[in-house]
Amino acid sequence: MSAPNNSYDPVEVTPLSPDEVARMRDEALAAVAAAADLDQLKAARLAHAGDRSPLALANREIGALPPAARAEAGKRVGGARRDIGEALKRRQAELEEERDARVLVEEAVDVTLPTRRSTPGGRHPVTTVAERMADIFVAMGFDVAEGPEVEAEWFNFDALNFLPDHPARTMQDTFFVESPSGGDSRTVLRTHTSPVQVRALVERELPVYVVAPGTTYRTDELDATHTPVFHQLEGLVVDEGITMGHLRGAIDAFVDGMFGSGLRTRFRPSYFPFTEPSAEVDMECFVCRGASVGDPANPCRTCSSEGWIELGGCGIVNPRVLTAAGVDTDRYSGWAFGLGVERSLMFAHGVADMHDMVEGDVRFTAAFGMEI
Template identity: 50%
Template sequence: MTTELDAVERARVEALAKVAAAATFAELAAAETEVLGKRSVIVELRKALGGLDAEGRRVVGQALNAAMTEIGDAVTDRRAAIESVERVARLETERLDLTEFSPRRRRGHLHPFTAAWERLEDVFVGMGFQVAEGPEIETEWFNFGALNFPAGHPARESQDSLWVDWGDPGATLLRTHTSPVQVRTMLAHEPPIYVVCPGRVYRQDTPDATHMPVFHQIEGLVIDKGISLGDLAGTLDSFVKAFFGGAFSSRLRPSYFPFTEPSAEFDVRRPDGSWLELGGCGMVHPNVLRAGGIDPEEWSGFAFGFGIDRFALTRHGVDDLREFWSGDVRFLSQF
């Protein structure tokens, strides 16, 4: 019996050594066959158990089982170890330098004017406004007549306007402001009306750092029952806080526009106490309401308007308006 037990012990030690010596999956598989397979020493010893007495079968059998379990565990452990080494080697062959890279596809760029336009729209939409639009070439009536510019008014005949060869001379022009959309909106919709009208407008201005013959404005129009100058002041203040921030406020200063009365300029007060002149506003003139088919005794309203482009200018610290129209990709791709 001692002889058999010695043989089991030798076989176990030998088997463990072979498993430990396997460096690859193939070697491990070969070692496994050799030490646990049908022709292995262990299996041979098991076959020889029948030749022992009951006590010998029990003692040697236990030793065999323990050896087989130990060898089996060693094979499993060895397999895991080889797996880990192989994975490390494989991953190493996949190593990439992530800075060794040139983008094949670049994002495009929204024009800064569009970005400013959309930001303004979003604030007003949040305040309950909808967005109205109109044509850029307008009739003299929509651009001036319906807006209470009296015949012969200097602005009406002035060379600030760009006129086009459509209809009679002086009948059609590139709109000088977005205000015609006010009248178009009134004619198309019954009040109440809460709209903003962003759009492109034209003046006969020679291009320079702060002027272009084409620029963008946004106009607001509210027509409802009981609308007052206090509603205008409150709405603009609310806009200013929403757009610029809660530390900003606004004020109205009396002014003059043919299409509003009372008319005002509105200024934004920055947190440092300085003022920014933003635009014009006022109560919609009764004659404009009438031109829009609205009874000024039943309804009242206010309107306001200001430029869009300057927001892009100041937001990005650009000092020349002409840059925005240059189409220069070196400029546009910065936004």
């Protein structure tokens, strides 16, 4: 093992020269002072005070000096590293103080302001759409009629010309209400709002011009397009000289008011026990207006590129229904229609899934306005 070189001049070890140590110290102090945030200060600490920093590497050269020169070199390097450490502490305190002051301003919370612990409720869009539909007919001179949701079987079926063996009377379509004694109570949860027609004819003086919005019940499974509890808007006109043309005009006026002007409508032959003749009502698609038919490059999701949207059923009131309500069929005639409220909501606002309407999620309701 070789002995130390007692004649080695420390000045010749460049990193330990006074000028070089002073330069490294000044460079480190400048980097510390220039650090604008804690991340930059961390980078400056690693570069000028870390194990691989210039002064740390110079400090390792002291062992190669003669014993007489080590003290002076160690004092010089140690003083420079001490100055850098103190500068780092001062700058760290300054930057932390600036950060805390900034956080107090940017993340301030005024605890004196009142807060809402829960989202405010609002009217359901089904309700507002049903009222809007009814308002269109009220503007045409109709009255709004109401009836019970737990209805006598006579009003729900018999008076509307449903024969005793009609499929709609079975448990597959109808909720029957059990009597307290366990027998047949002859009452049901109404399957449509048409019983209000009969009640209006029985209770009101002729002529009758009414619309009846309300809740109805059927034993359907809840899916994207069906629900066991849904809403209808029923319309009834009974007067002298009423024709299918009057019905067509009322439907056109409703479509104009609900979906926009200029949309065509059409009637397709159908069958309902309480109307004869009967028809299904279609309106022209209000999105593509029929332009997507036969054009696979521009499909329409609203009407499935068919050009038409089904609205509901209608027809001339069956004379048997008028007779059941005590109306003179030789003098009076009338028409009736039934429109789905949920269907109108889905068409008007692009609602794709019936689950959204019944699950009570306030985020769905909020999209239509939190109207109280």
